[in-house]
Amino acid sequence: MSSWTGKVREFGLRNLPPERLFPDSQPAYMTSAIYLFGALTIGSLVVIIASGSILALKGPAWWHVQSIGHFFNSIHLWSVELFFFFMVIHLWGKFWMAAWRGGRARVWITGAVTFIIAIPCAFTGYVSQQNFDSQWIATQGKDGLNSLGVGAFFNPLNFGQMYSFHVLLFPVLVIGLVSLHILLVRRHGIVPPIPLADSVGPVTAKR
Amino acid sequence: MALVREIFLMVSSIINLNGTPHYVHWHFFLMSVPNVVVIVLMFVVFGAALFLRAPGSKRPGRHK
Numbered sequence A: 001m002s003s004w005t006g007k008v009r010e011f012g013l014r015n016l017p018p019e020r021l022f023p024d025s026q027p028a029y030m031t032s033a034i035y036l037f038g039a040l041t042i043g044s045l046v047v048i049i050a051s052g053s054i055l056a057l058k059g060p061a062w063w064h065v066q067s068i069g070h071f072f073n074s075i076h077l078w079s080v081e082l083f084f085f086f087m088v089i090h091l092w093g094k095f096w097m098a099a100w101r102g103g104r105a106r107v108w109i110t111g112a113v114t115f116i117i118a119i120p121c122a123f124t125g126y127v128s129q130q131n132f133d134s135q136w137i138a139t140q141g142k143d144g145l146n147s148l149g150v151g152a153f154f155n156p157l158n159f160g161q162m163y164s165f166h167v168l169l170f171p172v173l174v175i176g177l178v179s180l181h182i183l184l185v186r187r188h189g190i191v192p193p194i195p196l197a198d199s200v201g202p203v204t205a206k207r
Numbered sequence B: 001m002a003l004v005r006e007i008f009l010m011v012s013s014i015i016n017l018n019g020t021p022h023y024v025h026w027h028f029f030l031m032s033v034p035n036v037v038v039i040v041l042m043f044v045v046f047g048a049a050l051f052l053r054a055p056g057s058k059r060p061g062r063h064k
Helices: A004-015 A033-058 A067-096 A105-128 A132-148 A159-188 A196-200 B002-014 B031-050
Strands: B024-026 B029-032
Touching: A033 A067, A033 A132, A033 A159, A033 B031, A067 A105, A067 B002, A105 A132, A105 A159, B024 B031, B029 B031
Parallel strands: none
Antiparallel strands: B024 B029
8 A cells, every 4th residue: 555545544453443433332331311412512513514604604793783693693692602501511520530541641631722712713703793892802811811821822802803813713623623522522431430440449349 | 583583582671681680608618599500400410311311222141
């Protein structure tokens, strides 16, 4: 195999064979509703991207002048609220499962980094609202960001810069990281429960 | 859109959005009531999710 396309195909098939990439069943231990929150987070992200794409095409002032714009702006806002709501519960669930076990460190790291990147992604959205709320958030946030030393290239008072960060850079990072996160979950499988012997001690485990 | 407007009006008549904001303030802790409500709701949903079954999952020990 000499061509780079062939090598990429070999790499993909070796690490993610079709039956693992698109499984038709779930592990027997996946019985609790806590396992649903990753998928709910992805569902919210799909709505965010769809509604955000429409808002980006119509411009940041659209929701101020038309009720349909207000409708899509509200869809965008509430899907973000649900995204963080589900993501935090997903994070708690995976933390208490110690989901980095079994060679899943990269799965955990990509999830954690996605969470960290999603925060400035939402922040830049709040300062792009073009209302008194966004002005308040920007003026309150600038001092904190300046104290971190990032004010030279991340200025909340610069609407154009914040809007560009919000509709391009951060969404690309979030979508890329979430895609990588999903592929890694598919590759390593969903983390199994912690063995009983490790969780409750040898006395109970002997029964 | 008339229906959406009606729903907005109904909700806004239940919740007064024109008053002063409310905060939970205890020593150094200061947080708006809506944020506290969301965090409490997250704990409730997290606790419930641990005990609720995933849709379509089979009860353990009943496999044959």
